[in-house]
Amino acid sequence: MGEQNQQSKTEIKRKQKKNIFYKRKSYKKAPFSDVHAQLYWALVLGQIACAYALGIAGSAFNHAKAFLSINDTWLGLLGAGSLIGLAGSFIMGRISDRFGRKHLLMANMYIYSLLSILQFFTSNLFLLFLLRVGIGLMIAIDYTVGNSILVEWMPTKDGAKKQSNLLLYWSYGFGLSFLASQFISDWRLMLCSSAVLGLIAAIYRSIVKIPHSPSWLASQGEHRQAQKVIQKNLGKKWGLPKSLLRVKKKADASPLELFGKKYWRATLAGTAFYATQAFAFFGISIFLPILLKNMHMNNAFLSGLLYNLAIIVGTAIGIWLFNKMSRRSFLIITFSISIICLFILALFPQLPSILTLIIFTIFSIVLSISLLLDFTYTTELFDLRIRATGVGFVITMSRVGAAAGTFLLPIIVNLAGAYITLCVCGVVLLIGTIICIFVAPETNPQFVKKENK
Template sequence: MSAATTTEPKPGFLRRLTLACAWGEGVDGYDLGVVSVTLPFIATALGAGPVEAGLIGASSLIGIFVGGPLAGFLTDRYGRRLMFSVDLLLFVVLGALQGVVTEPWQLFVVRVLLGMTIGAEYAIGAAMLAEFAPAKGRGRRLSGLLVSWYVGYLLAVVVSYVLLDAVGLSWRWVLVTSAVPALVTMLLRRGLPESPRWLISRGRADEAERIVDSRLGAGYFAREDFGAEGEEQGGLKALLRRGNRRRLAFICVFWGCNVAPYFAIFTFAPTVLESLRLANPAAGTITLNAVAALGALVGMLTIERVGRRVQLIPTFWVMAAALTAIGLWGGAPGLVVVALFAVFSFCNALQANLTAVYPIEMLPTEVRSTGVGIAAACSRVAAAVGTFLLPVGITTLGTGACMLIAAGVCVAGAVVSHVMAPETTGRGLHETSRAPLVPAAG
């Protein structure tokens, strides 16, 4: 490969790529946030019972179960660039279709398909960004994707309440608003190149170096050790090799334990808060989502300083303690309930940044998107089960018992993470994806 090129880097390429990936995550958060607010209106308008409401609430998560692995496989096989735009186009079309459904099952089908596009985004966006980003600050860039997710979710909650209560807009049009940020994201992604690390894995190293030199400058290719990537065969067999298999198992467990309590509680946040006799569930829901966005921001700003393990393990224990207190203190004042949920929200979001970091750093290029897609699918199975069962659980077991079950999930995540989580801070992407899966010393 020649290093003679002197082509100057295009200014702001990494900023544009980061923004294009972050907006994709924001679209996903926005879509799920809109449903959390509109679901009671949908259930009333379409005559959906508790089971149907649970299925609609969990529909996107079910779609991710299919879309994540499928898009990951296609992305590893055919490249990041194609799927990077196709999934947004599908999202726009499906988002608009939500406005014309007339039956609960129709909305369920549309939102399952929307979930498939969201699963595709999880498998593509973070991999695309990481495979260009420098090792220094890579965690902060990837964490920024989750900040965008929480900002998107918070924005959706605020916009939904304003459009429903203040403007009096139909829930149909509120759902359709998710197509707007998707259109913006499509424009941001026009003209972006293929991932150089993926090109190298396909034996196209010269093409990869030309892309890196033209977009990021001569010398970046060597400085970030792109040459350490090899021409490797991907596919499910490669992903399930012993080392990769252990990494994938850890990613699935910690990711599932992070999102299951979050989606179960926040998809039905107004219902949960109302069942706890909170005077203003809407204000409580907005407050908790604002705290979550703040937690994600703090996590992004601190991840390179405190390291991955410190950001992962203690937060599981704090979340478990907060949910246990809510579950056991049945007569707690509303302010105390919101404060405990705020602690949970803050820690959950701070920790959730690692769902955009660990899966990318721990899997090699040739199976990265496939593995991330499968991990996203597994995590959403846990989230979908929790989301589906929560309204039934509140009716049969009570809110307190549901919070104790959620606390138990956090304890499981803490134990598994303590035993398996490696420290990858400051290490090159090629190194982190092939290092043995062992916890840091001490």
């Protein structure tokens, strides 16, 4: 009898706790607060560091040609090294979905900074290549894990906006790398200068202490721990949404699910747009000095400055446009305009220099506008259970595209000239656009609701 009473009391307590959980408001509806701001700026600093490391590579290795025996193949490999490392996004996403987001983000910028500094101490091409790959792997954590934890912590009404804003800061980091390359003459200092931004991001993250993702904890069946994290950071009246309270720990998501009936369209669309966009963007951006020289631009510095300013302007315009348009329209229109610009430049090489520069600037702005899709659209394509795995796979495929563009561009320029190179970039973007026209789903909540009415 006493044992039955004890069991009854235990059951009553369990139900009371459950009712308390259900009475709390969803933490996704909480107002933007300190924890959101701290997490957001922790990721902003990481994006600036990531973009700087990617952007500085082309200028550094272009300078290094005068001191090292670098042929076109090695130039392409070194430029693509960090992008090849970024292909590890899929692995990082799998680790994150299984073991959580927090610890990866707390450690990666320290490792990134150490690898950046080590570049100063070697001129061995193979070692430099390995260090670039390692830096790319650390960047993969910020891209994949950072975006997952951001969208899982941010209030629903702020999530897409904050994600798209990250791209603006990314463009600042990329532009900063161009300016730094004009003032730093030593190629080794160029490469290791990224450690400064990496350490700033790492120290900030250590100070604010990035919290665990409540959504991820709930997906692992750790509801009580998720509630503690929410209450510690937001207050006692906030808790898990009811949909997550009903979630029990499931088997880990299998990568094969990405190609199953439920996700194959999302996987193909994400891969097609991101990989083809990255091929053109990074192929042109990282080796911009070589491309401009072969296009007979009279003032390479002015042209490069305009290009990098166009990236910042394009990203800012994209932020303004992004939530006013459907995701499908945003993708297809920006890609189409970029394709037209590339084909004009490729097929009419005798255009006056000023007109060539104007069209090239328009291309840069519009392709930069399309970058707004990179973070927001990829996370919207996949649900919580498989999000980091799906985003990781898409980013991995995009880095395959980026690495291919970066590796092939100096070789194609040398063999066939700048105008054929631009034509190749246009064809690659066209392939991505055609695939997305047929399979890309709409994910903008405003337009999804309209379609369902």
